[in-house]
Amino acid sequence: MLGAPHDQWDTLADTLHSMPVSLDELHDPKRVWSLGSDNPAELAAEISRLRAELGAYREALSRPFPVAMLHWPADELAELVAAYPELSAEYPSHEEHLATIETALRELASSGTPNLGVVTGTVPSYEAFAASEGTSPTDTTLLPQYATVLAARGRAVPWPPERGDACWCGSGQSYGECHGLAA
Numbered sequence: 001m002l003g004a005p006h007d008q009w010d011t012l013a014d015t016l017h018s019m020p021v022s023l024d025e026l027h028d029p030k031r032v033w034s035l036g037s038d039n040p041a042e043l044a045a046e047i048s049r050l051r052a053e054l055g056a057y058r059e060a061l062s063r064p065f066p067v068a069m070l071h072w073p074a075d076e077l078a079e080l081v082a083a084y085p086e087l088s089a090e091y092p093s094h095e096e097h098l099a100t101i102e103t104a105l106r107e108l109a110s111s112g113t114p115n116l117g118v119v120t121g122t123v124p125s126y127e128a129f130a131a132s133e134g135t136s137p138t139d140t141t142l143l144p145q146y147a148t149v150l151a152a153r154g155r156a157v158p159w160p161p162e163r164g165d166a167c168w169c170g171s172g173q174s175y176g177e178c179h180g181l182a183a
């Protein structure tokens with residue numbers, strides 16, 4: 001909007017943006033200006049573009065999102081528990097955390113729950129989520145809600161991976177040699 005050159009933040013924003021119209025185009029001052037145009041043809045064109053965008057959002061929102069378990073990578077979990085020691089009861093160790101996720105997913109699968117997934121949390125985004133809910137990150141009832149929000153935003157990785165594919169835990173090993181071992 002300021003007419004500044006495309007920088008690293010824009011590049012990052014582009015990787016997170018999934019809508020058909022690019023952010024640069026969406027924030028193009030010329031385009032925004034055309035919304036204030038008194039030329040009916042320009043306005044009509046702009047309205048039909050906005051309608052198309054809205055359609056894309058509606059479609060994204062109407063897609064069923066997976067039932068997802070929240071996964072914290074080792075460094076994020078260490079940071080989380082250091083910042084909020086109250087959560088150490090929930091997460092005694094990283095290894096146990098990973099084992100709990102796999103067990104919970106297998107239980108859900110065996111009880112017939114379709115469309116399972118794993119979402120990966122980060123401390124800053126979790127803190128932002130807690131703030132948006134007007135509560136403290138130490139509130140453990142927030143954890144599954146945070147997972148649901150990440151899943152709704154399309155961040156879930158489908159579970160289970162194929163045996164030969166990388167494990168969801170990020171170990172770099174195949175699922176069959178890692179958390180899929182006893183599957």
Ligand SMILES: [Zn+2]
Binds near residue numbers: 168171178180
């Ligand atoms: Zn694993």
